[in-house]
Amino acid sequence: MTEVVMQRGLVRHEGRLAMMAAVAVLVGVAFMTIGLRGDLAFVLELRAVRLAAMVLVGVAVAVSTVVFQTVCANRIITPSIMGLDALYVFCQTALVFALSGFGFAGIDPRLHFLGNFTAMTSLALALFLPMLRRRFDLTLMLLTGVVLGVLFRSLTTLLARLLDPNDFAVLQGTVFASFNAVEPDLLLFAGVITVAGVAIAWRARHVLDVLALGTDTAIGLGVAWRGTAAGLLVVVAALVSASTALVGPMAFLGLLVVSLTERIVGTNRHAILLPAAALTAIIVLVGGQTVLQHALGGEGSLGIVVEFVGGIVFLAILFAGGRR
Amino acid sequence: MIEIAGVSLALGGSRILDNVSLTVPKGGVTALVGPNGAGKSSLLSLIARLRPLQSGRITVDGLPVDTTPSRQLARIMAILRQDPGVASRLRVAELVGFGRFPHIRGRLTAKDREIIAASLEQFDLSDLALRFIDTLSGGQRQRALVAMTFCQGTDYILLDEPLNNLDMFHARNLMRTLRRIADEHGKTVLIVLHDINHAASYADRIVAMKDGTVIASGETGDIIRPDILESIFGFSMRVENIAGRLTVLHHA
Numbered sequence: 001m002t003e004v005v006m007q008r009g010l011v012r013h014e015g016r017l018a019m020m021a022a023v024a025v026l027v028g029v030a031f032m033t034i035g036l037r038g039d040l041a042f043v044l045e046l047r048a049v050r051l052a053a054m055v056l057v058g059v060a061v062a063v064s065t066v067v068f069q070t071v072c073a074n075r076i077i078t079p080s081i082m083g084l085d086a087l088y089v090f091c092q093t094a095l096v097f098a099l100s101g102f103g104f105a106g107i108d109p110r111l112h113f114l115g116n117f118t119a120m121t122s123l124a125l126a127l128f129l130p131m132l133r134r135r136f137d138l139t140l141m142l143l144t145g146v147v148l149g150v151l152f153r154s155l156t157t158l159l160a161r162l163l164d165p166n167d168f169a170v171l172q173g174t175v176f177a178s179f180n181a182v183e184p185d186l187l188l189f190a191g192v193i194t195v196a197g198v199a200i201a202w203r204a205r206h207v208l209d210v211l212a213l214g215t216d217t218a219i220g221l222g223v224a225w226r227g228t229a230a231g232l233l234v235v236v237a238a239l240v241s242a243s244t245a246l247v248g249p250m251a252f253l254g255l256l257v258v259s260l261t262e263r264i265v266g267t268n269r270h271a272i273l274l275p276a277a278a279l280t281a282i283i284v285l286v287g288g289q290t291v292l293q294h295a296l297g298g299e300g301s302l303g304i305v306v307e308f309v310g311g312i313v314f315l316a317i318l319f320a321g322g323r324r
Numbered sequence: 325m326i327e328i329a330g331v332s333l334a335l336g337g338s339r340i341l342d343n344v345s346l347t348v349p350k351g352g353v354t355a356l357v358g359p360n361g362a363g364k365s366s367l368l369s370l371i372a373r374l375r376p377l378q379s380g381r382i383t384v385d386g387l388p389v390d391t392t393p394s395r396q397l398a399r400i401m402a403i404l405r406q407d408p409g410v411a412s413r414l415r416v417a418e419l420v421g422f423g424r425f426p427h428i429r430g431r432l433t434a435k436d437r438e439i440i441a442a443s444l445e446q447f448d449l450s451d452l453a454l455r456f457i458d459t460l461s462g463g464q465r466q467r468a469l470v471a472m473t474f475c476q477g478t479d480y481i482l483l484d485e486p487l488n489n490l491d492m493f494h495a496r497n498l499m500r501t502l503r504r505i506a507d508e509h510g511k512t513v514l515i516v517l518h519d520i521n522h523a524a525s526y527a528d529r530i531v532a533m534k535d536g537t538v539i540a541s542g543e544t545g546d547i548i549r550p551d552i553l554e555s556i557f558g559f560s561m562r563v564e565n566i567a568g569r570l571t572v573l574h575h576a
């Protein structure tokens with residue numbers, strides 16, 4: 001009997017997943033086809049690049065957030081606590097400061113992407129690797145990340161004050177995620193990293209289920225906790241770095257997406273949760289961009305909208321959690 | 325066989341375990357007793373490699389616990405901690421099923437499902453199999469955790485106060501089950517107990533700890549004696565033979 005009901009539960013989750021996939025495809029089609037005008041080939045290519053970027057970023061952010069939350073045993077945390085996006089914003093500010101807005105705009109995008117990616121992953125490795133050798137203290141690592149984040153933000157503020165208004169405007173264009181000016185070349189770089197990271201996370205889906213039981217139970221069930229946690233955190237850092245270097249920081253997107261997903265699928269099983277979160281992210285991003293582009297008619301930044309909605313959802317979770 | 329040689333542990337500047345050496349022979353039930361703070365849980369978590377070994381040496385079935393791959397150990401040794409929280413929102417049957425993880429890492433086979441069903445049955449959980457863990461009573465949750473530990477199907481089973489929250493019926497059921505798997509399947513059970521009469525009735529051997537050291541260890545009959553019990557727990561109590569069972573009158 002148990003068997004039958006559990007099986008039915010699984011079928012229900014998979015049904016939800018299929019429905020979400022259908023919605024994601026619909027939203028994608030809507031994004032590609034609504035309001036087509038002018039040079040069709042040109043517009044379609046432009047939109048295809050944006051769509052690909054949104055899919056990549058959505059998947060990277062969703063998967064990295066799920067994995068990060070499971071490893072940290074905390075469902076209201078986002079990888080941005082490691083200070084990676086603060087570092088990113090600081091790097092852009094420093095570049096604009098050193099090269100001026102004009103020089104900044106002239107940087108080879110590929111070089112720029114690789115530089116940003118390397119800076120962020122180096123910071124992450126510097127945070128995680130010492131923990132491998134000694135006792136792995138996650139809290140200490142997170143705290144170090146928070147402190148570094150604050151440091152980078154203060155330095156950013158300091159530098160930003162010294163910028164002239166034109167340079168400052170250039171900087172503002174880069175510190176909120178935007179899909180309006182994605183370099184097609186970079187999609188390949190970011191795509192390779194994202195596919196590799198997601199593949200590792202997917203292979204680890206059963207291990208993630210066990211990690212979610214708590215550190216001691218996981219070790220008791222034969223998970224080599226330190227190595228596994230550190231490895232997964234490196235994957236998280238690579239995913240976050242790739243997506244941030246591609247379009248800019250999206251601190252709250254992951255939180256928004258994962259908490260929505262948990263409510264939709266109602267399971268902690270990573271075999272369901274990972275793809276479901278990725279689909280939710282795609283729906284939120286592509287849907288948001290479609291609405292922004294056509295209903296609101298503007299070239300506004302989706303990043304700002306996502307941060308705004310994500311912030312509200314975060315507060316809602318905190319209050320709802322407090323009442324429970 | 326579990327061999328512990330010269331194990332010391334210091335946490336936050338204080339000495340928790342002081343040069344503990346102990347051998348738990350293969351097969352049979354060994355009870356670990358002693359006052360609160362004696363270091364029983366600390367010793368168990370070192371044996372189960374939940375904590376890194378600071379000094380000394382521990383082997384289980386000849387495998388050093390600090391260097392053997394965690395997964396290999398998980399196939400021969402299961403641990404139930406004193407208060408394991410269950411973080412995930414899981415159904416009872418799912419939780420119990422995680423006990424099979426060291427053997428399969430993913431999809432359950434028909435045999436795994438049989439073992440899970442048997443563990444649920446064994447601990448009277450069949451009717452609760454589809455309930456979420458966070459909706460259970462304390463004793464029901466404890467039984468689910470015990471069932472998960474059993475489901476792991478290991479030769480060595482470490483249990484830290486598994487009788488917590490259990491009613492008399494289920495406490496007796498658990499102790500009898502442990503006795504049976506030790507007798508019929510040659511399993512080695514190391515169990516932390518506070519109820520000395522459960523230890524007296526079901527254990528083959530008793531190890532007593534106090535202040536981070538082993539102060540007595542031997543056959544159950546040699547430990548359940550007024551003088552030794554007084555040296556462990558710090559007050560005198562009568563020991564009677566009632567209906568062929570050693571019984572400690574510690575409530576008076």
Ligand SMILES: Nc1ncnc2c1ncn2[C@@H]1O[C@H](COP(=O)(O)OP(=O)(O)OP(=O)(O)O)[C@@H](O)[C@H]1O
Nearest residue numbers: 335336340358359360361362363364365366367406
């Ligand atoms: N993380 C820690 N830091 C410092 N001291 C600790 C830590 N964990 C345990 N201790 C101390 O170590 C001693 C042994 O603790 P342990 O949990 O092993 O005792 P126990 O014999 O299992 O007791 P109980 O019967 O209450 O479960 C206690 O004095 C406890 O306060």
Ligand SMILES: [Mg+2]
Nearest residue numbers: 364365406484
């Ligand atoms: Mg204890």
